[in-house]
Amino acid sequence: MNINFYVTCIGDALKSRMARDSVLLLEQLGCKVNFPERQGCCGQPAINSGYIKEAIPGMKNIISALEENDDPIVSPAGSCTYAIKSYPGYLADEPEWARRAEKVAARMHDLTSFIVNTLGVVDVGARLPGKAVYHPSCSLFRKLGVKEEPLTLLKNVQGLELLPFQNPETCCGFGGTFSVKMAEISGEIVKEKVEHLMEAQPEYLIGADVSCLLNIGGRLQREGRPVKVMHIAEVLMSR
Incomplete structure (x- = not known):
């Protein structure tokens, strides 16, 4: 195609x-x-x-x-x-x-x-051993209605265990220019997001929107958390 x-x-x-x-x-x-x-x-x-x-x-x-x-x-x-x-x-x-x-x-x-x-593929042959949390971005989940597709692909990654965590669908606080104009509020939102996902003790944070990953990843780094941040494309190309 x-x-x-x-x-x-x-x-x-x-x-x-x-x-x-x-x-x-x-x-x-x-x-x-x-x-x-x-x-x-x-x-x-x-x-x-x-x-x-x-x-x-x-x-x-x-x-x-x-x-x-x-x-x-x-x-x-x-x-x-x-x-x-x-x-x-x-x-x-x-x-x-x-x-x-x-x-x-x-x-x-x-x-x-x-x-x-469209392609009808649910298993791309990826392999990534470890435990991960998936963050559903607001644009993908709320605006486009894409919820199950990323999870379906990740569940078929060999060796990867997806962990549940509290309030996964809550915004990470990025929101584009919101994080600039409302930095203090944005900071508190991402702080709470990190608190929730770290309760699951993941090795990986996975998402399908890099902007959210940059925001959450930045907070993880500032807190010294040993979590690797990956876009879903990187996960699906892991072998």
Whole structure:
């Protein structure tokens, strides 16, 4: 299957291993991966801050970049996937752009739901011995409704034991610009998140949104916790 890969800003600038492993995983599952070179930021920071008008030129750039073919578009981040899927509403006053945005939005998939629901794969042959907790990001779980797909893939990783912990679906406190504008509140939220997940005594923290992992991982590091933080693509490429 031919697909397009939307790398995200964090994947491009901070977490290249996550982006690399996402592409390698998709190729391993039989996909021919295309990288639209004109892609850029989805505009999420501006959108979340209320600067919708200012974000529109960037939205149009993304739409144009992703129109080079009609193949599925896969992203390793639920937050960016949701942002692009929301473009039609922001462009409602420009019917032609709204129509184009709808077509792009319909082709957007997060990595885990694409693997499970489109490719029909639940076991990618990964192996990672140890105990782990999984954090369901708000964008993936609440906004996109992707809940079982990541868990299904992780439950089929050989040697990996998923541990339950208190209030797993509670926000980690990142929320994009929320963590900057409301730093004190954000700090307390992630502090509580770490308290809950550390009660399970995991070796790994796994998630499908790098932004959340950066936030929780930062708190874990500041507390000196010996927990390895991994994006689900990295886990699924473990052998």
